[in-house]
């Protein structure tokens with residue numbers, strides 16, 4: 001089950017993905033269930049960043065009507081491996097700081113995945129790593145690591161409290177994609193602290209209050225890949241099946 005507040009955020013993100021579609025050459029459809037796991041894992045692994053590998057489901061192509069709806073004016077149909085297929089599952093592969101998270105143990109394919117990845121025991125198609133209390137904007141190390149990715153790279157930025165050893169770090173230039181909704185302004189008691197209170201989007205099982213979620217996808221060439229959040233049937237959150245478009 002995906003939390004209702006997260007469904008709401010993914011719906012809003014999908015609207016942005018539609019309105020910004022001309023800025024992208026390709027898209028990737030991500031199940032809400034998988035995305036929720038990524039957020040929870042990111043918070044469970046603090047203060048580390050985590051590196052997550054993802055495969056697509058070869059039995060589940062993107063729905064054609066949905067694909068067309070999110071297409072921009074220019075499309076690259078063969079930009080990356082696994083293109084046109086919905087993400088199937090995600091696995092945590094590594095954790096560490098912003099540098100070491102990209103460096104996998106030498107024998108990781110042998111020991112960690114041989115049993116359940118069978119003869120394929122190969123690399124994952126897509127990769128995602130987290131930026132705890134920092135925006136989802138790639139660093140130089142991130143761009144380097146992406147050069148070996150057959151699919152796409154994603155960065156999940158999470159802003160949360162309590163911060164622990166990781167105060168919000170915002171001094172980064174780049175394009176941002178937030179998952180945001182209008183948070184209802186609750187009448188506040190007059191207090192010095194209230195002025196500094198961040199809106200709480202939701203709470204994680206770890207107890208963290210989540211204030212902001214950002215997600216970007218990019219190909220190693222540097223072009224952005226548009227992410228669309230979908231349900232188990234491959235329909236985007238916020239989709240109206242009657243009219244085959246997002247509800248306004």
Ligand SMILES: [Zn+2]
Pocket residue numbers: 098129130131138139142155
């Ligand atoms: Zn990074």
